[in-house]
Amino acid sequence: MHPLSNGRDTKFSDPFLNGLEIFKISENSLKSLAGPNPDPIQNPNNSNAGHNKKKSISGTTLIGVVLGAVFGVILVFIVVFFVFRSKRKTKGEMATTTKESKSSATSKWGPLSFSTTKSSNTQNSLPSDLCRSFSLLEIRAATNNFDELFIVGVGGFGHVYKGYIDNGATPVAIKRLKPGSQQGENEFINEIDMLSKLRHLHLVSLIGYCNENNEMIIVYDYMERGTLRDHLYNTENPALSWKQRLQISIGAARGLHYLHTGAKHTIIHRDVKTTNILLDEKWMAKVSDFGLSRIGPTGITKAHVSTVVKGSVGYLDPEYYKRQRLTEKSDVYSFGVVLFEILCARPPLIRTAEKKQVSLADWGRYCYKNGTLGSIVDPSVKWSIAPECLRKFGEIAVSCLLDDGTMRPSMNDVVWMLEFALQLQESAEQREHVVIPHTLGRIDDLEGEKRGENDDVFSSGTSVAHVSDFNKSSEVSVSTMTTSSSGDNSYGYNKESVFSEIVDPKAR
Structure with missing residues (x-):
């Protein structure tokens, strides 16, 4: 019992025969015990090896593709960078060449x-x-x-x-x-x-x-009306009315308030004076000349900027001058000098005057303290200022000139108080054509009574007026100003009209 000699139907020898019955049931036409071998059983390990091989090949291919893409992107960026740099260089050279060769007639x-x-x-x-x-x-x-x-x-x-x-x-x-x-x-x-x-x-x-x-x-x-100083003194221009002066003061104060609070960082003008306040054809005030301006303190803990003293004589904040510490309150001081210039129509310094009158800031504070502010008012407007408005205006100017910068009002407070002073003036004009009596020389006489220590937001017990609190809310400030300006309301003006700016937001 061996495989057929020609090997036509078998490739392997059967290792074992199960008896003669297998021979009997065999359908082999040759009646031989030889027959075809069954298909060999595949080894499962061989199949897994092939699968792992394919998986390994696929992973390697994926990594190669990713790395290729990354290197491709980097290469593109490098090419773009050098192209862009080359174009910028070319543009710069062209601009310089054009500038040097011929000035363009078109802006x-x-x-x-x-x-x-x-x-x-x-x-x-x-x-x-x-x-x-x-x-x-x-x-x-x-x-x-x-x-x-x-x-x-x-x-x-x-x-x-x-x-x-x-x-x-x-x-x-x-x-x-x-x-x-x-x-x-x-x-x-x-x-x-x-x-x-x-x-x-x-x-x-x-x-x-x-x-x-x-x-x-x-x-x-172009500012058609020139500088504010051109309309105050040493000029042939007609004198400004008192109401015009108030409106100009408010406009300039708003400009400074914007510098201090409206920009990303506080901006300190550092050279506030009447020649740097310009007037357009409609008499609107605009702050100008920012050559000396500085960015104010940027940190929460930093309250000032240490810098070399710069500015104009007569307007310099004494605190800034002595300590070389610049804050926005230095602008407030300079603006106080401007307010006295507007009121008195005289320069900030008159070197030929008596010693106590040389500095307008010192002279104005002295007169306010002694109740003689009316004596230094510009004669061209002296008889048109409402008494309560004059008193309030003096308070504002003196508060700006306090020696301690932290006690000075902010420009926001100054704007509000000037608007209040304008309301007082307009209210008085609505009642009657205001004519200040000849007793104007003393502020005490304007209301027919002496000022008490608590009748004003300032106390007169020291050489320099003291501001009680400029950081209160508008409502609190209104009640304070009502007490200080009107006392027992002997003038009989309508409070609702005076405070219409609060009722009507558009008034501000």
Whole structure:
């Protein structure tokens, strides 16, 4: 019993035979015990090995694809970076070449290209947007080549010209830096940086600037009425009415209030004075000249900025001058001097006057304390000020001039109190045509009685008036002011009309 010799039907020998019965039932036509072998049993380990091999191959392929994609993305970024850098370099070279070859006669909005004579620090400090770029050719055309007949102002920065741009359609004020002034250059950069980021009804608007051929020029909206000082003293202009002065005071105070609280960081003007308050054709006040401005304290724990003392003599905060610590209350002090200028129509310093009258700030406080404020009021408005309004205005000015800066009101408080003083004036004008009696020389006589220590928000027991509390709510301040201004309401004015600004939000 062996496999067929030709191996046609078998490949393996059967290892064992189960008896003759298998032979009998065999359907083999040759009646032989030889037959085909069954299919060999597959080893399960061999199958798993094949599967693992496929899985391993698939994992390797996936890793390769991911790594390839990552390297591809990195390569794309590198290519884009170098292309972008190359384009920027080309644009910069083209702008410089264009600037040096020919000045464009058409102004544009957008980034400025700078003359190669300027330092890199100046170029980097100037803003690259939000300002209109003027060529020197345009500025010369606007001012008739800086004709002296076009000069409308002279200051520490340089000359201010009136000019016309946009084919003569738009009047502008053009401030030209004095050549070679390093301090002026710093102020130039600072003012553009400040004004390019600020927009407010009571701040002068920056239109643009020119930085070419060693010329540094700033272009503003033109203020038709000039400076506030032009309408107070040493002028041929008609005197301002008292109501106009109040409204101008309120406008300037709002501008300073915006600087202190409306921007991202507190901005301290540092040079508040009547020549830096401009008036437009409608007599609206706008604060100007931000060359000395500084960013105020930025930290919660920091209350001041340590800096070199700068400002104008007669307006400087004594606390800032002595300690070189600048706060927004330094602006409040300067504004107090401005208020006395508005009231008295005299300069902040008169060096030829008697010793106690040299400084307007000291003289004003002295007169207020002694009840003789009426004696230093500008004669042109002396007889048109309502007594209660005069008293309130004096309180505000003196509070701004307190020696301790922390006791001075904020500009928000100043705005509110000035609006209240205007309400008092308007209320009195509605009652009758106010004529101040000849006893105006003493504030005590305005109400026909002596002031008691508790009749006012100030106590007169010290050489400088004391402010009890300027941080109270408006409602509390209203009751305080009602007591101090009207006493027993002997004037008979309507309280509802006086406080209409509270009832009607639009009044503010």
